Every structure is written in C-alpha cells, then in structure tokens.
Amino acid sequence: xxxxxxxxxxxxxxxxxxxxxxxxxxxxxxxxxxxxxxxxxxxxxxxxxxxxxxxxxxxxxxxxxxxxxxxxxxxxxxxxxxxxxxxxxxxxxxxxxxxxxxxxxxxxxxxxxxxxxxxxxxxxxxxxxxxxxxxxxxxxxxxxxxxxxxxxxxxxxxxxxxxxxxxxxxxxxxxxxxxxxxxxxxxxxxxxxxxxxxxxxxxxxxxxxxxxxxxxxxxxxxxxxxxxxxxxxxxxxxxxxxxxxxxxxxxxxxxxxxxxxxxxxxxxxxxxxxxxxxxxxxxxxxxxxxxxxxxxxxxxxxxxxxx
Numbered sequence: 602x603x604x605x606x607x608x609x610x611x612x613x614x615x616x617x618x619x620x621x622x623x624x625x626x627x628x629x630x631x632x633x634x635x636x637x638x639x640x641x642x643x644x645x646x647x648x649x650x651x652x653x654x655x656x657x658x659x660x661x662x663x664x665x666x667x668x669x670x671x672x673x674x675x676x677x678x679x680x681x682x683x684x685x686x687x688x689x690x691x692x693x694x695x696x697x698x699x700x701x702x703x704x705x706x707x708x709x710x711x712x713x714x715x716x717x718x719x720x721x722x723x724x725x726x727x728x729x730x731x732x733x734x735x736x737x738x739x740x741x742x743x744x745x746x747x748x749x750x751x752x753x754x755x756x757x758x759x760x761x762x763x764x765x766x767x768x769x770x771x772x773x774x775x776x777x778x779x780x781x782x783x784x785x786x787x788x789x790x791x792x793x794x795x796x797x798x799x800x801x802x803x804x805x806x807x808x809x810x811x812x813x814x815x816x817x818x819x820x821x822x823x824x825x826x827x828x829x830x831x832x833x834x835x836x837x838x839x840x841x842x843x844x845x846x847x848x849x850x851x852x853x854x855x856x857x858x859x860x861x862x863x864x865x866x867x868x869x870x871x872x873x874x875x876x877x878x879x880x881x882x883x884x885x886x887x888x889x890x891x892x893x894x895x896x897x898x899x900x901x902x903x904x905x906x907x908x
Contacts, residue, residue, distance in 0.1 A: 602622040602898050603622060603630075603635055603654075605626070605631060606624050606626065607642070608638075608642060609640070610661055610886070610890075613884060613887065617888060621895055636659060636894045636898060637659065639658070643668075646676075649669070655678055656898060657678065657894050657903075659891070659893060660683070661886050663682060663687065665680065666798060666799045666826065679906060680906070681890065682890070683905060687876065689881075690879040691744045691824055693879075694876045695748050698870060702820050702868070703728055703846075705726045708867050711867075712726075732758075733756070733758065734792060735759045736748075736761070736792045736794065737760075737761050737763075737794065738761070738762035739786055739793065740825070741764035742796055744825075748796070749762075749775065749777060761780055762775075763786045787807075788816075792819070793821045794822050794823075796824075798825070798826060799825075799826035799827070804829065807823075807829065807834075812834050813843060815838070820847065821847040821848075823848075824850040824851060826851050827849075827851040827855060832861070835863065839863070839869055842868075847863075849863070849869075849871055850871075850874055850875060851876075855873065856873035
C-alpha cells in the first residue's frame with residue numbers, strides 16, 4: 602500500500618502509518634497511491650481522477666472544505682476524518698481568546714512593550730467580566746458543546762445557540778436555549794462564538810446588517826473557518842466600535858499577515874489557526890486518521906466515515 606502525505610502529523614502517527622504502508626511526498630507519484638492523508642491540501646475531482654488507485658482520503662481534522670466530497674462519493678472513494686479528536690483543544694483556545702479580548706491582554710502586552718503607560722490600570726484597558734454573561738453559540742457541534750460546559754461550570758454563563766441541525770429537544774438536553782436565527786443570537790449574547798464548517802450555507806454567515814445588531818460591549822470569536830465571518834464587515838464594525846472586540850483563529854487567507862487590515866486594530870486578536878495545535882490533539886488526530894485509513898485499505902469499515 603502507498604499513502605501520500607506531505608504535511609506534518611504527529612511522529613507517532615507517521616511511525617504507525619509506516620508499519621503498513623509506504624509513505625510518499627511526491628505528487629508526481631499520485632497515480633500509484635492508495636490513500637491520501639491531508640491537513641490543508643486541496644483534493645479536488647481532477648486529483649482524484651488522476652489518482653486511479655485511490656481508495657480513501659483521510660482528513661487530519663474536522664473540516665473537509667478542501668475535499669470534493671461529492672466527487673469522492675461518485676468515484677467510490679471513502680473519506681474519513683477525526684470529528685472529536687481536537688474538540689477539547691479548540692474549545693480551550695476559544696476560551697483563551699474570549700478571556701484575552703475581554704480583558705485586553707494582547708493589547709496590554711503590545712502597549713507595555715512600547716512603553717505607552719505611565720501608570721497602572723490605565724482606563725483604556727478596562728475590561729469586562731465573563732461571569733454571569735450570555736454566551737451565544739453559532740453552531741452547536743462538539744466544540745461548541747464542550748465550550749458551553751466549560752463556561753457554564755466555570756463562569757455561570759447562560760448559553761443560547763443557533764444550529765439548524767440541532768432540534769429543541771437536543772438543545773434542552775445540552776442546557777442550551779435554542780434560537781431560530783443568527784440574528785437572535787447576536788442581539789442577545791454578550792459573547793458570540795462561531796463553530797460551524799465552511800460551506801455554501803455558512804459563507805459570510807455573519808456579515809452586513811448583522812453587525813449592527815451586536816450589543817455595544819459584545820465580543821466575537823471565530824476559531825472555526827475563515828469566510829464564515831465577512832472580514833471587511835468585521836473590520837468596519839471594530840473600527841466604528843459597534844462591536845467591542847473580536848478574535849479569530851481562522852481567516853480567508855491563511856496564515857494571516859499584516860496585509861490583513863484586521864491586524865491593524867487594537868481591539869482585534871489574531872492567531873494562525875492553532876486551535877487544534879496541541880500535543881494531545883495532534884496525537885489523537887494523527888493516530889485516528891491513520892487507523893481509519895488502515896481499516897479502509899484492509900477492506901473494513903472506518904470508524905469515522907463521511908462517505
């Protein structure tokens with residue numbers, strides 16, 4: 602068996618993969634590969650049709666927006682992924698970003714390094730507490746559910762959520778008050794978290810007039826996918842102070858650079874898609890995707906199949 606892998610995965614997972622397959626990084630060798638394991642690589646119909654021996658595509662992570670899943674279905678190629686392996690890590694990063702922008706931590710650090718303060722506790726760094734606030738979830742999948750548990754137990758927040766794929770009964774079981782529109786979440790929440798995949802229905806999901814609905818002191822965090830939040834509209838809302846602050850771990854163009862005008866704002870914090878970038882999550886994702894690829898290559902059903 603031959604597997605194409607040209608992106609970093611945990612060394613233990615690479616070792617496990619090498620026990621049952623030959624690993625290649627050469628795209629010119631794609632015609633002979635039986636499997637592809639990817640993190641950000643784009644696997645479109647053309648690539649699949651070129652890889653005539655391809656049996657399975659393994660996504661190291663949750664989002665499959667770089668894979669043409671419909672083409673894979675048509676061509677009889679299995680697609681596997683790791684839907685829960687990074688849940689805790691992304692939820693913890695989201696909490697860290699919430700705390701950062703609520704208390705102006707990154708801004709305080711930047712200005713301290715530039716010797717901009719002549720006294721302690723400057724008024725312009727007045728933050729806001731999280732305790733007792735309302736957390737609004739746009740998307741109620743595994744990561745959002747984990748964040749909800751952490752913030753309810755740690756900060757006593759009220760949780761509201763929007764997700765067309767979660768019914769009221771399930772939301773009630775999760776102790777989340779389900780709302781019917783994104784607008785309702787934005788109007789009511791002090792903290793808005795984005796946890797949805799990027800697809801045709803979620804592209805620019807938070808954009809335009811929705812930015813006029815935020816509470817004056819609301820904060821927004823997107824550690825999901827770039828493109829779900831319209832970056833131009835977010836920039837205008839932050840610059841005009843119709844939104845207190847925001848943090849993003851995901852961008853349309855990644856990694857973010859100073860060419861992105863959001864990074865010019867004091868009330869914005871950026872991280873280069875590090876939500877799942879912990880030792881623990883990398884190990885889980887690596888081992889999970891390798892094991893599912895092995896199952897498919899050996900003629901068995903994978904644990905986490907998309908198709």
